[in-house]
Amino acid sequence: MDDSKHFNDLYAFVQVAKLGSFTQAATVLNVQPSALSHRINSLEKRLKIKLLNRTTRSVSTTQAGQQLLERTAPMFTSIQQELSALADYTDRMSGRIRINCPERPAFELIYPKINGFLATNPDLKLEVFINNLYCDIVAERFDFGVRSGKDVAQDMIAVQISDENTMAVVAAPPYITEFGEPKNTKDLINHRCIVVSFNPEYRLSEWEFMEQKQLNKIRVPENLIFNSQALVKQSVIDGLGIAWLPRTTVQADIQAGRLVEMLKKSAITYPPMYLYYPTNKHKTPAMIAFIALLRWEQS
Known part of the structure; x- marks a missing residue:
C-alpha cells in the first residue's frame, strides 16, 4: 500500500468529517469537490469500511468514521503544532494564530492592534473566530480564548487584556x-x-x-x-x-x-477580560509576541 497516499487521503477525510461538507473541505485543501469525493471513496475501498454518510444536503460520519476522526484528528493537530514550532528557529515569525473571542473584545481589544502587528510580521496569519458562547479551545484547536476573568477555567493561564x-x-x-x-x-x-x-x-x-x-x-x-x-x-x-x-x-x-x-x-x-491558553501549550515566538501585544498595562 502507498503509505503517503493513504495518509493524504486520511487527512482529506478528517477535513471533510470536521467541516461536514465536501465543498468547504475542498476549498481548504485547494482541490475540486469531485476529486475530493473520489479520494474518500478510494480510502473507503482500501479500508473496506464506510466512513461517511452522504446525502444531497449533508455529510456525517458513520460510527466507524467517527471513531477514526476522534483518534486521528489530534495526531494531525500535533503534527501541525510541531511544524509551527519550527518557527522558533527562524528570524521571522510565521505560522497561524487562532483566537476564539466574543464580539466586543474582538472589535475593541484585538482588531485595533493587529494592523501594525501584521505589518511587522507579514508571514504571520491570524484567525479571529467570533463566538459569544463558551468554547473548549483545546478541543476546537484554538491557540487562545478570550473571556471575562470569572469565566476562565482554573487550569488555564490567563493574561489580563482590559480594564474592568x-x-x-x-x-x-x-x-x-x-x-x-x-x-x-x-x-x-x-x-x-x-x-x-x-x-x-x-x-x-x-x-x-x-x-x-x-x-x-x-x-x-x-x-x-x-x-x-x-x-x-x-x-x-x-x-x-x-x-x-x-x-x-x-x-x-x-x-x-x-x-x-x-x-x-x-x-x-x-471583571476585566483575559486572554487564556492551556498551561501545557508550547508557545511559539509569534504567540509570545501576541500575548505581549494584548497585555493590558495600567496607565
Whole structure:
C-alpha cells in the first residue's frame, strides 16, 4: 500500500468529517469537490469500511468514521503544532494564530492592534473566530480564548487584556424625547428594550445593577433582539429602544451626543477580560509576541 497516499487521503477525510461538507473541505485543501469525493471513496475501498454518510444536503460520519476522526484528528493537530514550532528557529515569525473571542473584545481589544502587528510580521496569519458562547479551545484547536476573568477555567493561564468592564443603560435623544427616561431600574419594564441573544435559547434580558451595595436583577421586555452587539448598538442609535451595553462600547457615542447614559449611579462593573491558553501549550515566538501585544498595562 502507498503509505503517503493513504495518509493524504486520511487527512482529506478528517477535513471533510470536521467541516461536514465536501465543498468547504475542498476549498481548504485547494482541490475540486469531485476529486475530493473520489479520494474518500478510494480510502473507503482500501479500508473496506464506510466512513461517511452522504446525502444531497449533508455529510456525517458513520460510527466507524467517527471513531477514526476522534483518534486521528489530534495526531494531525500535533503534527501541525510541531511544524509551527519550527518557527522558533527562524528570524521571522510565521505560522497561524487562532483566537476564539466574543464580539466586543474582538472589535475593541484585538482588531485595533493587529494592523501594525501584521505589518511587522507579514508571514504571520491570524484567525479571529467570533463566538459569544463558551468554547473548549483545546478541543476546537484554538491557540487562545478570550473571556471575562470569572469565566476562565482554573487550569488555564490567563493574561489580563482590559480594564474592568462597566455597563451602561443608553438611549438616543429622539427616543428619550418621545418616551422619556426610566425613573429607576424598575421602570425599565415600561420601556422598549433591545437585548442581545447569545443563542436561540438564551437572551440577555436580565440586566444587572448595583443598588445600595446589593446586586439587583431586572428582567426587561424583549422588544428587539439581535445576536450581534454591534446591531444592538446601531438600533439604539437609531432610536429603536434602550439597551444595556459595556460603557467602552458606547463611550464615543455618548461623548458625541448620539446616545445618553441613564441610571448611571446603578451601573454594575464586571471583571476585566483575559486572554487564556492551556498551561501545557508550547508557545511559539509569534504567540509570545501576541500575548505581549494584548497585555493590558495600567496607565
